[in-house]
Amino acid sequence: MITRLNSIEFDAALDDLAEILHACVHAGASIGFILPFTMEDARRYWLQTVQTGLKSGELDVFVVHDNGRIQGTVQLIPAAMPNQPHRADVAKLLVHPNARRRGFGRALMEALFIRTKEVRRTMLVLDTRSTDPSRLLYQGLGFQIAGEIPNYCRNPFELSLEPTTYMYKDLSG
Numbered sequence: 477m478i479t480r481l482n483s484i485e486f487d488a489a490l491d492d493l494a495e496i497l498h499a500c501v502h503a504g505a506s507i508g509f510i511l512p513f514t515m516e517d518a519r520r521y522w523l524q525t526v527q528t529g530l531k532s533g534e535l536d537v538f539v540v541h542d543n544g545r546i547q548g549t550v551q552l553i554p555a556a557m558p559n560q561p562h563r564a565d566v567a568k569l570l571v572h573p574n575a576r577r578r579g580f581g582r583a584l585m586e587a588l589f590i591r592t593k594e595v596r597r598t599m600l601v602l603d604t605r606s607t608d609p610s611r612l613l614y615q616g617l618g619f620q621i622a623g624e625i626p627n628y629c630r631n632p633f634e635l636s637l638e639p640t641t642y643m644y645k646d647l648s649g
């Protein structure tokens with residue numbers, strides 16, 4: 477089951493969200509963080525970056541529940557600038573490493589597409605490490621590749637730099 481969290485539900489979900497982020501980073505995901513990365517670091521991200529944005533209405537947080545726990549999440553962040561009233565970013569699509577390949581990532585994105593239309597946005601943008609399977613997921617959902625930036629971000633485990641692919645999906649058609 478997919479839900480969009482209000483701020484009270486977000487507070488109740490905080491432990492699960494921190495656990496998912498922590499587990500994903502330690503499983504090698506390229507999602508902004510590098511090791512060492514503690515549970516406290518994970519909680520800080522959700523509290524300082526996401527809770528604030530949720531309370532001020534700047535973003536939506538979706539979660540997928542299974543067996544009484546949250547197993548995955550994604551964020552829709554409508555662009556704030558006046559010249560992009562039709563655009564939004566997709567951020568932090570995360571599925572717990574123990575819950576992958578069960579369709580949760582795709583289901584989260586499909587819920588995000590419905591919400592995107594509700595808030596009258598038509599252009600979705602995201603970026604993902606070029607070598608990650610997430611790229612296949614996004615392409616399967618109709619995202620187009622805009623281009624690749626080499627040496628975009630650091631590997632979470634070591635000093636090497638890795639390329640990122642920017643992608644977009646036009647929902648206006």
Ligand SMILES: CC(C)(COP(=O)(O)OP(=O)(O)OC[C@H]1O[C@@H](n2cnc3c(N)ncnc32)[C@H](O)[C@@H]1OP(=O)(O)O)[C@@H](O)C(=O)NCCC(=O)NCCS
Binds near residue numbers: 507577581609
């Ligand atoms: C990317 C991620 C969210 C996918 O979540 P998921 O729940 O496992 O994805 P789904 O089960 O919905 O997979 C949907 C499709 O994506 C593709 N896919 C997903 N994971 C894949 C993998 N490891 N290898 C190949 N294809 C994969 C497949 O086409 C899959 O369809 P199929 O299972 O019918 O073949 C998950 O691997 C993850 O959390 N990764 C770490 C965080 C991350 O990199 N997020 C993206 C940031 S931009």
